[in-house]
Amino acid sequence: MDANALGGGGRGRSGNDQTSRNNDSNDKNKNPVQCNYKLADPQPPAGSLDWEGHKPGDGAVYVQTCQYLDSALTVERMGWSTELPQAPAVNPAALAQQAVDKMRLLGPDIASPRAAGRYTVGVPMWMWVHRSAETYGPNTASASAGGVTVTATAKVSKIVWQMGDGTSVTCNGPGTPYQASEGMAQSPTCGHVYSKTSAGAQGGKYQATATSTWTIGWQGGGAAGQLTENRQSNVQVAIGEVQVVR
Template structure:
């Protein structure tokens, strides 16, 4: 109920002298802002309305994250994955995020609503943990895609060097950080997504005559 009540000369009464004036919060998914984009609507009612409890904002946040359809990165690596590509031990390996998109790298924003209530979530990848298969772990951001012009240079931001030949499974785990707010609350959701690829390392054989 609006406190204090407007004078009866206020147009909201429309000539009535019974009932009361009430305030209602209404949300707008297009303008999340404070309280999930809540604005106050004032109206007359003959009897007190039955107020529905707002949903749990964490539940709406989870719905917003689900609608993002997030996925693990596409691995970019040299030597390339597959049996027909062999790298050389002692030579630099380059790793990067191949063709980063809204759903694999961010930032991405989605809103979930229930009636007048809404929660907006925005997420992006903080960094990527690369497990190289030989015990080494490398932490990187997006990385730099390899080009032939780089030759034998090591990656400036995300690389590794193998010391033994063999087949290795490289795993890249992207660490998502998703901030949400709405219905007077806010929070953080962390999500890890992993993709793997095989690489083969060999060594140069010197032939002697």
């Protein structure tokens, strides 16, 4: 498409020009998945703004239709060009984001600590999560346009726990489920020891959060890359003191 081809100067059609302008500030809409062009039929009358100062017979007016990352959003506009513009190559990175948008990526499915549990100051707490495609991965989806297919696969690479007592714990895995045979041992993969009770916290419990980082690898259309997404879950943790029986 040469410098005289349909471009940013094209005027919206059927009232869609306002939509097009509003979306110029939206990064994802700057990278359409696919654009198609066709000759406007009938051609606009002489003097129409769609001619961009040219006269009928000097080139022609074409209709550009672009589909963006949100598959429900299609923007159409008209503009003048010396010849039928060529559709740009499909953007694999945009297709990758479209594939990610198809996935249901959730926050961690916290198994421990439990909201109904009661834990003790100084006693090692073992933290772990249940694993599924939606809460831990792998989670895979594909998106296609213009004969190009991109496949993305997401998996949680780490979980950062904010314990509610001002401390943070980063776990590079789902954690290890506690077994009674472990006694007072600390978790080998993901754990925490509270140094004070939650009596002074709101509701008498610490407000803990677990934030998972989804690492998403994609490939297709002769390209490959990586994306990240974050998701969060919450749990309230009651921490008490050891009760001494006399």
